[in-house]
Amino acid sequence: MCTTKASEHLKFETLAVTVPKPFVFHVELNRPDKLNALSHLMWIEIKKCFEALSSEADCRVVVVSAAGRIFTAGLDIKSATNTMQSFAEANDIARKAKILEELIRLYQQSMSSLEICKKPVLTGIHSACIGAGVDLITSADIRYCTNDAWFQVKEVDIGMAADVGTLQRLPRVIGSESLARELCFTARKFSADEAFRCGLVSKVFDDKESMLTGLLKTAEEIASKSPVAVQGTKSNIIYSRDHTVQEGLERMIIWNQFMMQSEDFVTALVGQATKDDNIMFSKL
Numbered sequence: 001m002c003t004t005k006a007s008e009h010l011k012f013e014t015l016a017v018t019v020p021k022p023f024v025f026h027v028e029l030n031r032p033d034k035l036n037a038l039s040h041l042m043w044i045e046i047k048k049c050f051e052a053l054s055s056e057a058d059c060r061v062v063v064v065s066a067a068g069r070i071f072t073a074g075l076d077i078k079s080a081t082n083t084m085q086s087f088a089e090a091n092d093i094a095r096k097a098k099i100l101e102e103l104i105r106l107y108q109q110s111m112s113s114l115e116i117c118k119k120p121v122l123t124g125i126h127s128a129c130i131g132a133g134v135d136l137i138t139s140a141d142i143r144y145c146t147n148d149a150w151f152q153v154k155e156v157d158i159g160m161a162a163d164v165g166t167l168q169r170l171p172r173v174i175g176s177e178s179l180a181r182e183l184c185f186t187a188r189k190f191s192a193d194e195a196f197r198c199g200l201v202s203k204v205f206d207d208k209e210s211m212l213t214g215l216l217k218t219a220e221e222i223a224s225k226s227p228v229a230v231q232g233t234k235s236n237i238i239y240s241r242d243h244t245v246q247e248g249l250e251r252m253i254i255w256n257q258f259m260m261q262s263e264d265f266v267t268a269l270v271g272q273a274t275k276d277d278n279i280m281f282s283k284l
């Protein structure tokens, strides 16, 4: 694979960003010695990374995977203890609450940055995906995993209600309130097979290598399409999830009043009519 390094503004301590294919960016969770547990810096860097990729014209699709033996062990418990130092030092409930409010908001923004990113985000999960890992992947557009993957909405086991996305997104992603609530109340581990059957992941691979190949194949296919069409599709799928059918339809009219005037519409239409597989689209 001919991978190139991403530019300077996409250099991070906890993430490795590369460009394995034209218009395809690969973000790797990169704290393998800490089992990719999310430290305070990692929460911040995830937000910065996806905000940057959202407006990066050379990026049309993002693939997320993880280095090392597991996808992620969730919240870095040691780092969280240090981050909570100022909380421990505040001696008033209002001051303590303000510290927690700002922290939770920042961590929510970090997880939501995958969903807010204009480009489709594809995730590949191998081995364990625990706690905050489920928040992260449910904010993505497409999820694949290896057959040794397992998942756990672990938060109740550490005495808290999940607060950065899982409770809001998991029921919608799997389409079963009953199963989502069971997984969230019990914190039981569930397998790749169950994740596939309930729709949390859409493909299961024998190993990490074949999963990455599969992710890149899908990413390349998406990257070959009109970025106007793909980004418009992502924006409107998410809008429609959170609104009535009629509100979604009304937004589509406004959206396509403008976007069907784009050069991409004519280029794609002519490409389809002439069976030309090599049509190119300008950067967006």
Ligand SMILES: CC/C=C\C=C\CC(=O)SCCNC(=O)CCNC(=O)[C@H](O)C(C)(C)COP(=O)(O)OP(=O)(O)OC[C@H]1O[C@@H](n2cnc3c(N)ncnc32)[C@H](O)[C@@H]1OP(=O)(O)O
Binding pocket: 033, 034, 035, 037, 070, 072, 073, 074, 075, 076, 077, 078, 079, 103, 104, 107, 128, 130, 131, 132, 133, 154, 155, 158, 163, 164
């Ligand atoms: C505002 C709040 C926002 C978000 C909140 C999110 C909540 C969560 O994410 S809840 C989930 C928290 N995570 C966990 O409870 C996982 C704990 N870890 C494990 O269960 C296991 O380590 C394992 C991931 C299943 C892997 O097991 P194993 O292969 O046996 O390795 P270990 O020997 O247990 O661990 C190796 C090494 O990693 C350290 N480590 C593991 N998990 C974490 C973690 N979450 N945070 C920090 N460090 C972690 C572990 O301590 C070991 O370190 P050594 O220095 O080698 O001892």
